[in-house]
Amino acid sequence: MSEKSSARQRASTTDEEQTSESSSGHRWQRQREQESTTESTSTEVQCPECSGNVITDTEHGETVCDDCGLVITEDSVDRGPEWRAFDSKEKDQKSRVGAPTTNTMHDKGLSTNIDWRDRDAYGNALSSNQRQKMQRLRKWNERFRTRDSKERNLKQALGEIDRMASAQGLPENVRETASVIYRRALDEDLLPGRSIEGVSTSCVYAAARMAGVPRSLDEIADVSRVPKSEIARTYRYIARELSLEVKPADPEQYVPRFGSELGLSDEAKLRARQLLQNAKEKGVHSGKSPVGLAAASVYAAALLTNEKTTQAAVSEVADISEVTIRNRYHELLEAEETVGIA
DNA sequence: ATGGTTTTTACTGCGTC
């Protein structure tokens, strides 16, 4: 058992809960009393006997008439957890639902994991007899888990997705999305004729854009083993076939990242966004690369807020030539002026 | 394949520290 899954296992056994519950029984008893005072709610329902107000008494699990005391329902089910958590750590310890299913594992994390360490649950070494048994179990578990080619395919692809996402510092939800996209691609038989690597790269690219933290094709290509052209081709194909709703990248989405990489103030970032919004209204941006626009706006904003940056530095973090930055930021400033300094 | 557009590369001149 790996440490993670054994912890999960332990959390799901009932005796642990029972003991921790009884040891702190009086505490949560008191909590429940407080709860009941706050949660006794009167409803619109009327008592069938005296037409009085009916109240729900959560402490005793009864629905009772406030006037005549008639018990309308009893032994109602308390659907809340029977424990209280006072901080997130405690919640993690007490909760006994397992890990959430995740699409970043080829079997959604639902299958059994057998740890590679030859240790039992207490951390003691196993006897040689046991060790051999575990070896066999591991082997068959692995064979079972990655039964057919699709599963093996997925496993490899998800590994790649994870690797690239990490390299680009993309958050967990992007990996999740990328995994989902890949699954769909696999289900729709989009893979034949395309490399696993290429498709998974495209998935990461798409997922990053969908999550609003876009990476340029160049940046993605940097961490992939596939040439940019292939990524672009595959991405278009995937996006079309799965009809992914990926809006054209919004330059504004690049601003925070470029801004912080250059160590600019929030004010400058805000200014950059304003410039972009203005440019958008003027329609200056159509046809121009979003990254270039973003880079230019960041540079322009730095100038306007008197923060030191150079075109070279912006060009570095944005992967855009200085020339493009110059051209764009002129356009940005022009658009700004025609509006007039209101 | 082709033509039009955008981006990149490479180079040069200007002003400032």
Place this chain on the structure above:
DNA sequence: GACGCGGTAAAAACCAT
């Protein structure tokens, strides 16, 4: 003289036709 910046021309990349 190095550096940041602006401009230009030609090449390359990209996109729709």
